[in-house]
Amino acid sequence: MSTPSTQVVSADAKTILLIEDDEAHALLIRRAFESHPEGYVIDVVRTLREARDTLEHHVPALVIADYRLPDGEGVELLQVQSNTASVCPVVIMTGHGDxxxxxxxxxxxxxxxIVKSDATMGGMPRTADRVLREWHHIEQRRKAEQALALSEERYALAAKAVNDGLWDWNLETNTVYYSPRLKAMLGFAEGDLDDTLDAAFGLVHEGDVGLLRAAIDSHLSGGTPHLECECRMLNNNDSDFRWMMIRGLAVRYSDGVAYRxxxxxxxxxxxxxxxxxxHHDALHDVLTGLPNRALFMDRLSRCLERARRCDNYLFAVLFLDLDRFKVVNDSLGHTVGDELLKSVADRLLDSLRDGDTVCRFGGDEFGVVLDGIDREDEAMQIAKRIAQRVEQTYRLSGDEVFTTASIGIALGSNDADSAESLIHNADTAMFRAKAHGRGYVELFKGTMHMDALQQLHLENDLRRALAHEELTVFYQPIVSLESGRIEGFxxxxxxxxxxxxxxxxxxxxxxxxxxxxxxxMGRYVLKLACAQLREWQHRLLLPDLTISVNISAKQFVESDLADQIKKMLHEYALKPACLKLEITENLIMENTEDASQFVEALYEHGIGLAMDDFGTGYSSLSYLHSIPVDTLKIDRSFVSQMDTDSNGFEIVRTIIALARTLKINVTAEGVESIDQLTLLRALQCPMAQGFYFSKxxxxxxxEALLISRPSW
Incomplete structure (x- = not known):
């Protein structure tokens, strides 16, 4: 006889299955996930049948399904999952709030x-993060419950082997036999427990006496087939109550009257x-012991219900996110990071009033419900008090740790839509606070949703611009002050x-x-600039023309950036000396080790490096000895004050003198007048750029400017 084969279903924690027949909606959701740090792969199918076929072979991390599909309804997928091993969380979307x-x-x-809208579909990555966190907790709880059930089964077998306590009640004489094992379980020696029912009832917790009497009466009257009651009973040895299960079965005469x-x-x-x-773990965060999202939602829903009953009742939701928490984790380790989260939780509890609720949503995000406030500014005062408390120094594992909190506030009253919308509003306000800097508090305003939507549209337009090459490059000339001619752009x-x-x-x-x-975008700009430089060098016979390209901080830490640049120089047959990369002073100081390795790699290939906005950052000169910078670009804020402020002139003079001593080239930025140009020439500044020459x-x-061969 052949054995039926078992189909293996593979799990894929990086794939999200999107079941959506509307191509525009599917595209919007797919694009929303493109910048997600987890790097999810969005697998899009249009029909229920395709989804079923997919789930037979792969288990995605998450399923997002439209309710209305060409061949059925998204909820039918839940029935498919219940019949297979491929179980994963499912989010249902619909175009109508029903x-x-x-x-x-x-x-x-x-x-x-979820009800479909640009905002909810664009915000789907955040919904996915929340859903996957909740699913993780559900799975943990399910496994714990399975383990508990198995433990109970084993316990039942063991109890049979060692014999539970036994009792036998003669209803006609009203005497009870208690076995030695039963007496020992209750802390009594043989002969210490009277053979009466009252002796046992005297040990039952007063809160359970009524329940036990009702269970006995129900069974004796024929209401239940057997007696089964959980109650707390006092242990005579330690005077503590322990939970006991009392089971029993009545023996009856032929007329049904029980006699035993x-x-x-x-x-x-x-x-x-x-x-x-x-039960506690299902409603509380394991790390901090604070209520979790489920309990928080329950408390918030109660506030909403109260607000709908009481016209003058006002409450508030706070969404709190720790600033730069990742830096603590990365620099001091996750153990210290966990200690910080627990310490922050303690400070939040100390900062709130009786009746308020604080929860941990996950990661470094916390929520607060202020239950009953007199006025709007009271919520702001409490939030500021929390922010001040959080930013005080922490002593963790021998280290001094500092952090701040960005807090968003959403006010709740009888016109609030739902608990979820209030949290979303507070979250939106928190992001607005974070945009201002660290440790800010922001109150939600209705216009923030429109701003967020506009930001989403702008991001989508930007992604399309990169794909459709709508980004272009403008060129500002860099002029030699010795010859008065254009040296590069x-x-x-x-x-x-x-x-x-x-x-x-x-x-x-x-x-x-x-x-x-x-x-x-950086790679795209670099490619356009190199291609244009190559064309001008050959067609206009300017073999020494140079191009300067700005490098961002995120590009700077790319491990293969130097290799990218070398390949581009080779592709366009450019001399390395014709390309200069501009980076800021702060970027160098914040990434000194990476900067040194990167610049050395460039230096070995003859590629120039310009320090942009020199003098506006850390103003530490030590790196000029350790990092081979060949050009300092004097910031326009100093150049603009040369002819009106003696301090500005002295700063420019000092930078030029320093560069001359170190044999480093100098370019003055932001030259806008003949007076500034005259002063720069008097100081023997080699290069300059600015609106005086050209925007x-x-x-x-x-190209027309190059052909005209201007001289200043």
Whole structure:
């Protein structure tokens, strides 16, 4: 007889299965995940059938399913999962907010239900993070419950082997036989426990006496087939109560009247403690002991219900995120990081009033419900008090640790939509606070949703701009003050938006850095600049023309950046000396070890390095000896004051003298007047750039300027 084969279903913790027949919605969600640090692969299918086929072979980390599909409803997938081993969390989406559909989805086993909108689909990575954290806790709890069930089964077998305590009650004489084992379980020696029912009832916790009497009466009257009751009984040895299971069965006359009842006594104290611990763990964070998201949502829902009943009731939700917590983890280790989280939890508890609730959402995120506040500014005062308490010094494992908290506040009243929307509003306000810097507190305003949506649209436009090559490069000439001729250009990125026109870097560079697109954009700009330089050198017969390209901090820490640059020089047949990379002083100081290795690699290949905005950063000169910088670029803030402020002139003079001593080239940025140019020449500054010579130009205008051979 052949043995049926067992299909192996592989698990993939990095894949998210998206079941969506609307291509626009699927694209929006897929793009939202592109910058996610976990690097999820979004597997998109359009029908329920395709989803079933996929789940037969692979278990994704998460399933996101549209409720309405061409061949069925997304909730049918939950039935498929229940019949296979491929079980994973499922989020149901729908285009319409229907409470009936939400209830149906959650009852069917969905972990969450989301109404489609640009905001919810764009914010799907955050929803996925939350859902996967909740699923992890659910799985842990399920495994613990399975272990508990197995433990109970083993305990039952052991109890039979060693005999539980036995009792036999003669209802006609009202006397009870208690076995020696039963007496020992209750801390009595043989002969110490009276043979009466009252003797046993006297040991039962007063809170359980009524329950036990009702269970006995119900069985004797024929209401239940047997007696089974859990109650607490006093142990005579240590005067502590222990949980016991009392079981029994009545023996009856032919007319059904009971004349005898016999049964057993089982010690279930450890099982009850385990159940209570499981219940506690299901509602509390394991690390800090604070309520978790589930308990927090319950408390918040109660506040909402109260607000709907009481017109004047006001409450608030705080969303708190520790600033630069990752730095603590990376530098001092996860053990210290955990100690910091526990210490922060203690300080949060100390900062709140009786009746308020603080929870840990996960990671370094905490939530607070202020239950009942008199006015709006009271929430702000409490939040500021929390922020001040959190930023005080921590002594952890012998180290002094500092952190701050960014806090967002959402006010709740009788017009609040839901607990989830309040948390989302507080979260949005927290991100606005974090954008201001560390340790800020921000109150949610309705316009923040629109700002967040605009930011999402701008990010989507930016991704499309990179894909469709809407980004372009402008060129600002760098002039030799000795010859008055153009020596090279600085390449400056610009965004030619199809609807908004030319977008300046200050409007989109911060977003590029935040979304992780800076590396792709940097490579794109470097490629365009090198290609253009090659064309001008050959076509205009300018073999020594140079190009300067800015390098961002995130590009700087790329392990293969030097190799990328060398390949690009080879691809466009450029002399290394014709390419200069510009980095900021702060970037060098914050990444000294990486900087030294990177610059050495460039130096070995003859590629120049310019220190941009010199004098505005750490102002530490030691790195000029250890890192081979060949050009200092004097910041425009100093150059602009040369002809009006003696301090500005002295700073520029000192930098030029220092560079001359170290045999380093100098370029003065931001030259805007003939007076500034005259002073720079008097100080023998080698190079300069600025609006006096030319603003940044597009390719055609820059080429025309080169052809005209201007001299200043």
């Amino acid at each position: 409470e009936h559909l939400a209830v149906e989805s959650m009852r069917a086993g969905a972990i969450d239900y 009842m016999a049964g057993s006594l089982t010690d279930i104290h450890e099982r009850k403690r385990a159940e209570q611990q499981l 600085e390449a400056l990125v610009r965004w030619q938006h199809p609807e908004k026109g030319l977008v300046l870097p200050c409007e989109f560079i911060p977003l590029v850095e935040e979304t992780g697109l800076i590396n792709a 940044p130009l597009d390719v055609a205008s820059a």
